[in-house]
Amino acid sequence: MMEKLKLGVFELTGCGGCALNVLFLYERLFDLLEFYDIGEFHMASSAHEEGHYDVGIVTGTVSTHRDLELLKNARNRSDYLIALGTCATHGSVQASVELPLREKLKAVYGDEGNPMKALDSKPAVEYVAVDLAIPGCPYDKEELYQALMNIARGADPVRPDYPVCVECKLNEYECVLVKRNLPCLGPITLGGCNAACIKSGLGCIGCRGPLPGEVNPAGEYEILKGLGYNEDYIVRKFKTFARWEP
Ligand code: SF4
Ligand code: SF4
Structure with a gap:
């Protein structure tokens, strides 16, 4: 019996849709669990395993110092890191706003108005190198499924390059x-x-x-x-x- 790969889903700031979309794989999620053990997935599991991950998935943007620490931690511990969803790959809506988040907080709450230590929202890929980017708001579940299956088999995932x-x-x-x-x-x-x-x-x-x-x-x-x-x-x-x- 092949040893399973350790999978972590690390959730930064976003609407939660990209993490939820993993669960919407329904029965295909159980196919993936033939190959993966989940060590971290806040939305679905109480597991919180320290140490090495074979595959890490990050969703959301870096919008707080907590996000940045979590992202760096996920990168350091994961052999293969996937930026999943447009928040993680391009910044999505919160990174596209005209007025950066910190300025908004300041306008509403004044100079002390940043208790969450908010940063201006940026995609995860601006802070760390990733091995695969799967955009979409949310992404296509089939693309994630095929990518994880390919990684489990030692094959490179398909990377669309057309409009x-x-x-x-x-x-x-x-x-x-x-x-x-x-x-x-x-x-x-x-x-x-x-x-x-x-x-x-x-x-x-x-x-x-x-x-x-x-x-x-x-x-x-x-x-x-x-x-x-x-x-x-x-x-x-x-x-x-x-x-x-x-
Ligand atoms: S057609 Fe595809 S890329 Fe365009 S908005 Fe819809 S899901 Fe996104
Ligand atoms: S990419 Fe879209 S669906 Fe995914 S977390 Fe961001 S806002 Fe939500």
Whole structure:
């Protein structure tokens, strides 16, 4: 019988959706437990094991000093660290706000108004190197499942490197940008969600973050302007999940 790998889920500041989404694997979570023992997963278990982890998962942003300590600790103790969800990979909504968190606290509570020792929210990947980033708000459960299965088998997880549009074409979904003039960010957003929103008739709001490499946000900006969306609306849309200038 193969020895199981030690898995830890470390939760930083976020809505909790990415940790909860692990539980939404339902019966497939039990498939994973054939290969993994959980040593830390605040939302699901009272286990709190010190020491080495084969695989660590971090969700959420670094928004407090406690987050930063937890993240560094997880990095130091994990052979393989996964940044899971857009909070961890790109900062998501709380890192995209116009006014940084510390300034907000100061505006409301004055100079002493930071009892939580809040930091300006940043993605985990800005503080530590990770071995795999799985974005999404929340991420696609299948992507996490396949990644953990591959790691358990000693294989490198699949890393999508194409825009959401590719998945629309593969699924033969009608283009909501061209056909319905919806403000869809699919052309400049990293795929891997199987175009979930377009399947439901909605435009992509960019929750998996910008597609790295040769992408043309200025072109997307011009298309949306041409469709009648105003500049402020477009800029806000671009910045919802990542600090990304059109
Ligand atoms: S990425 Fe989205 S779902 Fe995940 S913790 Fe952050 S806000 Fe919640
Ligand atoms: S279509 Fe866009 S907003 Fe929807 S899940 Fe995929 S990346 Fe996120």
